[in-house]
Amino acid sequence: MMEGLTINEAARTTGWSARMLRYVEQTGLVSPARSASGYRLYGPAQLQRLRTLKELLARFDVGLSDVAFAARMAENRDLRDAVQSWLEAEARRPEEVGPEDWLRFEQEKHEKLLAAA
Amino acid sequence: MMEGLTINEAARTTGWSARMLRYVEQTGLVSPARSASGYRLYGPAQLQRLRTLKELLARFDVGLSDVAFAARMAENRDLRDAVQSWLEAEARRPEEVGPEDWLRFEQEKHEKLLAAA
DNA sequence: TCAACCTTACCACGACATTGTCAAGGTTCT
DNA sequence: AGAACCTTGACAATGTCGTGGTAAGGTTGA
Numbered sequence: 611m612m613e614g615l616t617i618n619e620a621a622r623t624t625g626w627s628a629r630m631l632r633y634v635e636q637t638g639l640v641s642p643a644r645s646a647s648g649y650r651l652y653g654p655a656q657l658q659r660l661r662t663l664k665e666l667l668a669r670f671d672v673g674l675s676d677v678a679f680a681a682r683m684a685e686n687r688d689l690r691d692a693v694q695s696w697l698e699a700e701a702r703r704p705e706e707v708g709p710e711d712w713l714r715f716e717q718e719k720h721e722k723l724l725a726a727a
Numbered sequence: 728m729m730e731g732l733t734i735n736e737a738a739r740t741t742g743w744s745a746r747m748l749r750y751v752e753q754t755g756l757v758s759p760a761r762s763a764s765g766y767r768l769y770g771p772a773q774l775q776r777l778r779t780l781k782e783l784l785a786r787f788d789v790g791l792s793d794v795a796f797a798a799r800m801a802e803n804r805d806l807r808d809a810v811q812s813w814l815e816a817e818a819r820r821p822e823e824v825g826p827e828d829w830l831r832f833e834q835e836k837h838e839k840l841l842a843a844a
Numbered sequence: 845t846c847a848a849c850c851t852t853a854c855c856a857c858g859a860c861a862t863t864g865t866c867a868a869g870g871t872t873c874t
Numbered sequence: 875a876g877a878a879c880c881t882t883g884a885c886a887a888t889g890t891c892g893t894g895g896t897a898a899g900g901t902t903g904a
Contacts, residue, residue: 679797
């Protein structure tokens with residue numbers, strides 16, 4: 611009846627511990643289906659995502675919380691725009707405009723981005 | 728001689744504590760210039776960035792480490808591409824292609840992205 | 845029925861994030 | 875010179891992250 615692997619089976623084939631699979635689910639990054647009685651059921655897509663997630667974390671030495679934040683930015687346009695525009699200000703060269711105009715420009719831009727409720 | 732505000736002056740006009748201004752600098756998000764004798768000198772641009780950063784953190788309840796990670800993604804193309812493609816897999820509907828093709832597609836995509844040293 | 849699973853809910857621990865404060869010593873300004 | 879700054883470095887308290895356990899109880903399959 612099982613439409614996918616149970617948590618310990620999934621753990622064995624992905625390299626995560628069962629404990630961490632529950633934790634990953636808690637972060638919202640990989641959520642398996644559930645059987646009628648509440649058992650977690652990992653399908654091929656979830657298993658693949660778990661494997662590549664593990665690779666991603668190890669390869670760039672990032673944390674689950676980092677990827678979770680990236681996911682939050684991907685879902686929330688306001689957050690993404692606010693963060694990106696804040697970061698862009700850093701790269702921009704003040705020489706492109708007069709220092710005064712530059713500051714006013716930045717100020718107005720952020721006021722707009724942060725103003726909306 | 729001071730080409731900008733010293734740390735306590737900057738603290739007063741931005742709402743951060745002097746302690747936190749040093750910490751923010753440590754995260755690499757806002758780095759003031761230095762006087763010949765090593766004093767931190769905050770110019771108008773830095774002050775504005777500090778104010779908007781504070782707004783950003785409070786408004787979306789994110790941490791400095793989150794913004795620091797966003798900065799890292801903005802700077803590192805490999806990291807950005809790897810994270811984004813991992814996240815995109817979540818949104819994609821397996822119905823667009825057959826389940827088999829879908830899985831193979833995902834597998835190959837991530838192999839490529841994670842393969843490069 | 846009973847072993848072998850599964851669930852949620854806790855406790856714990858080390859590492860890191862966020863702040864504050866304090867000490868020892870250099871700089872600035874009057 | 876001396877008050878009022880600044881610097882780095884360190885210790886500390888609290889909180890979250892990542893991870894492993896353990897306990898009490900439900901599910902499954904031989």
